[in-house]
Amino acid sequence: MQPFIAAMSKVRQAFFAAIIRSLLRTKSLLQTILNIWISPSIIKGENVEASTNGGATTSLRNGRKTGRDDFLEMVEQAFRPASSRKRLGELSEGLRKQFLESMEDNPLCMLPSYNHQLPSGDERGTFLALDVGGSTFRVALIELSGRDAGAGQEGRILKGATFKINHGVKQLKGVLFFDWMAERIEETLSGHTGGHDMSDAPLSMGLAWSFPIEQTSLRSGLLQGMGKFFLAADGLLGHDLGDLIQASCSHRGLNVHLNAIVNDSSATLLSKAYSDPTTRFALILGTGVNAAIHLPVHTFAPPKFGTRPEEWHRCAEHVIVNTELSMFGAGILPSTIWDNELRSVHPNPTFQPLEHFVSGGYLGEIVRLVLVDGIHTAGLFGGVVPPTLRESYSLETETISYMESDRSENLSKATAIFTSRHPRPSSSPPSLSDIQAVRTIASLVSTRASALVATGVHALWCLRNESESIAAHQTEHTLVAYNGSVLENYPNFKSNCQGFLDQLVEGSGGRRGVVELIYAEESSLLGAAVAGAVAALDVDDVVTGRLEGVAW
Incomplete structure (x- = not known):
């Protein structure tokens, strides 16, 4: 009988907690009564993720007024514990377990690509690289000179062009979009082929594609809806992307051959691996977040590879994996009441848990809340x-x-940028203490984000060590190629991320600096060119990966 009574008590508590959550946002008399009579412990138990932050933030939702310093102290108590090494170590272990689970049967993340070869660094020649993003289409003729050419000289853009994908281009339906791409390629190549005779063998082409496809080989994949108002997939869903681009180029008489399709994270890994053979990871952090990792094939359950030719399985010992890192962290990330509020009005609150905490698409909104x-x-x-x-x-x-980049005493630049974008009803500017408060909040939010990103990288590093049977103290220097607006431009974000990563690696028995974040310049274009170089000239070689380099 006692277990039954205890269970019913928990049900009643959960029921009352649900009522309280809906009422705490008001400042009514009923709320005041509830604040007096209902146990605070029930209120604090409303969210498992938020429980790690204690009850400091609860008072901010009960209608009480507080002072500026007290408020900022409560904000710090809400965000700061998430950056402790103990908490990050626990989170890393939780993420690693989620990675392993997804390597069994999750169709949305930890996706093995068809890229099973990292570049040798000996690939040389002239290659065509395409990069299709949400707002731009970039075309570049790239010369690969080999790893021994010297730092920064391994690959250079001979000729390139960037084309705006405006609303009119997005509205091009079906093959018209790919015809537009082919026309831009012809425009870029006109009069300059990097010494390659276009009447001879086809110019090898690699594509970085930033939209969903169901990849079916290294050079092909089934087109899916692109979103973002693009109509290119209209009437072409399930058609082969490689064939569509190849056909449009052939119609314009372009002697090119698409040999590889990669996503942005794989391209970033390949671009840096071409110049440094210790590269095993890639990290993208801008509006969204993603990562790629090079892992042994045997660590995945066979269904994760779908239907692939036997030749691929015979040759592939390792594979570049698109982790879709943004989708991890459900149930274990350190939420605050503001994170909960963000998700409460989000159209898809559970789809990309980590992205809501760390990406450029959400950091500003958390600070606003x-x-x-x-x-x-x-x-x-x-x-x-x-x-x-x-x-x-x-x-x-x-x-x-x-605002965070302004280190001046009077914060004049921070004040100017804030007031120009968010003017007050009165003509008086915000006080210095107001701007300082915004910067303090932003710093707490961005520091937590850098800690969580570092934890994601650390979890992937631990996963690779485990899959390769490498002890932490035996690991050698490993590079994480990165790009994206947050890591590149947000003040101190990259250095904070590296600092947290060093702490986590040391806590795992490794050495400080053994895992290093390195910027990958022009990674989409260079990665696409490298992917094309590593690939074969014909379909059979694309499958088996026999080609070590293409030289024109």
Whole structure:
């Protein structure tokens, strides 16, 4: 009988907690009564993820006023514990377990590509690289000179062009979009082929494609919906992307051959691996987040590879894996009330848990939610929310990045950028303490993000060590190639990330600096060219990967 009574008690507590959550956002008399009579322990138990941050933030939702310093202290108590080495170590282990589970049967992440060869560094010649993104199409003729050419000289762009993908281009339906691509390729190649005789063997071409496809070989994949208002897939869903591009190029008389299709994370890994053979990871952090890793084939359950030719399985000992890192972390990430609020109105709150904590698409919004709370409860900005800040996602990550970069005593640049984008109803500018508060909040949010990104990399490093049977103290220097606007431009983000990564590696028995974040310049284009170089000239060789280098 006792277990039954205990179980019913828990049910009642959960029921009352649900009622309380819906009422705590109001400042009614009923809320005040509930605050007096309901146990705070029930309220604090409303979210498992948030429990690691204690009850410091709970008072910010119960209608109480607080001072500026007290408010900022509560914000720090909410975010700072997430960056402790103990907490990050636990999170890393949780992520590693989620990776392993996804390597068994998850169709959405830990996806083995068809790229099973890293470049030898001896690939030489002239290659055509294409990079199709959400707003630009880039074409480049790239000369690969080999790893022994010297640092920075391994690959250079002989000729390149960037074309804006405006609304009109996005509205091109079906093959018209690929015809537009072919026309831009012809325009770029006109009068310059890097010494390659276009009447001779086809010019090898690699493609970095930033949209979903169901890849079926190194050079082919089934086209899926592109989103972002693109109509290229209209009437072509399930058609082979490689064949579509090849046909459009052939119609214009272009003597080119598409040999490889890669996503942005794989391209980044390949681009840096061409110049440094210790590269085994890639990290992308801009509007979104993703990572690639080079892993042994045997660590995956056979269904993860789908239907592939036997030749591929005979040759492939390792494979480049698109992790879709953004999708991990469900149930184990250190949420605050503001993270919960962000997700509560998100159209797909559980699809990309990690991305909501770390990416440029969300950092500004988390800061906005905290700041609006501070305006209401602590009187920041005179207790008046600037009209633009009432709109979701109106505080851009770029804005808080500029504000954090201002190290001056009077924060004049930070004040100018904030007031120009978020003017107050009155003509008086925000006080210095208001701008300092914004910078403090932004710093706490961005530091936590850098810690969580480092933890994701550490979890992948541990996964690779385990899959390769490498003891942490035996590991040699390993590179993580990175790019993306947050890692490249947000002040101190990369250095903070490296610092947290060093702590985690040391805590795992490794050495500081053994895992190093290195910027991969022009990674999409160079990676596409390298992928094309590593690939074979015909379909059979694409499958078996016999070609070590292409020389024109």
